[in-house]
Amino acid sequence: MSEKENLKLQVNKILDERATEIIDIAKRIAANPEPGYKEYKTAKLVQEEFDKLQLPHKDNLAITGVKSWLDTGSLGPTLAIIGELDSMVVPAHQNADPITGAAHACGHHCQIAMMLGVAASMKLSGVLDKLSGRLVFFAVPAEELIEVEFRNGLRSQGKLEFIGGKPELVKLGEFDDVEIAMMTHTTSTPEDRLLAVSGTNNGLVVKQIRYVGLGAHAGGSPHMGINALNAATLGLQSINALRETFQGEDTVRVHPIITKGGDAVSAVPSDVRLETFVRASNVDAILDWDKKVDRALRAGAMAVGAKVKISTIPGYLPLNMDQTMMSHWQNNAETLVGKESVSFTGHRTGSTDMGDISQIIPSIHPYAGGVTGIGHGADYIVQDYMKAVINPAKAMAMTVIDLLSDGASGAKAVISKSKIPHTKESYLKLMRSFSRDEEFEN
Template sequence: MIELQDYETIKNDLEHNAIDMYRNPELGDEEYRAMRLLTTELEKHGFIIETNIVNRPTAFIATYASEKEGPTICYLAEYDALKGLGHACGHNLIGNMSVGAGILLSKRVDETGGKVVVVGTPAEETNGAKVTMAEEGIFDDMDVALMVHPSDVSSESGDMLAIDPLQFDFYGKAAHAAGNPEEGINALDGVLQLFNGINPLREHLKDDVRIHGIITNGGDAANIVPEHATAQFYIRANEREYLDEVVEKIRKVAEGAALMTGTEVVISNFELSYNNLIPNDTLSNLFTKHHKKFTDHTIHKKEKSTGSADIGDVSHRIPALHPYVGMNCPGVKAHTPEFREQTITEDGFKALEEAVLALANTGLELLENSEVLEAVKKEQAERFKK
């Protein structure tokens, strides 16, 4: 077992890096400083570093391989910040949770056999690199992918919604809105009819569907008929298959809105789409068992998520884990200044400690016990059959 005294050997470095990332937040695909902090720490402990993965300059793969054959345990590191809010989603902790777990497990892998890999995955908040990595087969030779997210309270790993971020650009014809409006074609009318058409559609969709959007461009001036208007929507559902059906309905609404207003519409993705997270209860229970050894707080049962993350695409390739470790701040939600500040408190660092130790011991048991790993893979296969 990997003990608290093992964590103490890297505690100061991890906390220092978490504070540095908090003070120097970087947006997705711009996380150069955070990448250097994390890869320098890994390199110090014997990991081989490869950067610029899948043509993402701030992505990396850090590998520590035993000379003995064995499974490959992957830890996923996130380190991008939110625009205007900094690390209000706690990625300054997430990156260090995975790096710390990878380092502690690497100290045992020469005995157990196998390989420890820490994958640095930029831009989870917007254009998640895990999607491209999954598409290009980065995870195909790995056995499991593990990560932890800080939260207000601790809870088990569950599911997440698939998401399509769609942009609707309507094109019309400009004209003076007072002088000769009859010569214009109002692109904003197309956007408004899109909203009007989506609203009654909600009644006929499953309860898990979430549709939320904004108008990002409504025209240039009130006295000019808008020739171009744009709306962006996030569309989510429990499963990719049903989300595809919903998106097709919304595409038809957009086409109808264009037909009604005499405009033309172009539909595109403004960010990458994410698949739903496929839960693995065997893997989740294993993590929870180890988490309980290092926490005094309640670990809540998994709840139905209404969020989305690019780890969903990883879970369509290999078994994946995404539980939550609490920072002892019930009711304080992510993407708020209060959550950001909690990440560098004593409670935030206690969550970092718990996550590192639980992740490292989960990886260790998977390396040492082939029956447990086979049970994880069997559940994955059964869920795909369904």
């Protein structure tokens, strides 16, 4: 057996021995769900687990993030294992917090447990003196793009610039020392099988829209008013009129909701509010549809003589999967669960801020099964924690061995072959270019 295979057995042995303890971490987090930038209990739990492993950590990064590190003692690249702290808000979920409605309906509790599992396996297995480089274990806040108003409030108070945790951490310089990054997300799609090699994801921008009309008696004098709800519905119809021009390869998704439809049924609505994401598979298409959606929204205002205020907020960039690293992960996944239990997800039309990391650092974002139900739904339940936490922890730990053993030759190859679209500076410039407030009145 090669030394590399032997090291993989050693890290997996720790993950088997500590499986119950690692799974218990996931269960404790699931019992205390907290949405983005409010993950205080979850962050404290992570800090305590790092303390138990006698790993140093920096706390309160982008409000709740916790970052730890482990040096092998030999020079080499820094590789980060990431887990997301935040939950969704799904009040109907069986494990929802009765007060906030928060629930782990996206499996992030499993990510934190697997990240801590990898940390334990590296620290306790005795493999470090055979590795080169440095490991970062990073619990990051706010991946789910929800509670936009709350986060926008944090933006206006100067506590945040970006509403997603990873873009904010990039801005703060907390990824400056990271040269390679990986995390594993859970999946409930049966076709994904036990472990799934992933492809790409859509990126997005967020829009908050407010139509301003003029209130008047809805029965007695509607001709004196300007109906903001009519303006909004025309704006929505204008967006719908553009759908036939979406190009298949761009996988554009525009899905607005009305968050306020009026104040009183007896008054002509004068304040109507919408929110939408504009998603696409590539930055050019996001930029294009960002503008076309604004144009359609203006059309609604123009038709009835209302005013429209459009606030565009940078969201996430598309995911750019590192093929070299992914092939290591795939080999390890196939060794662990058998080739027939490993699938390929292709392109996904949802979005993640791991996309942002992948635009500046070679990254992978594969998937692990063991879950049933609908993602973000009330029935998203982890059925088998060995599959949802221990399998992916092993696949990542084995990939760390591939990358950092043998003088970190694997990691160096990943870095030299990677196709990274952005530097941190060009990434931040692009993100900031999305941010704008527009007011349109005919």
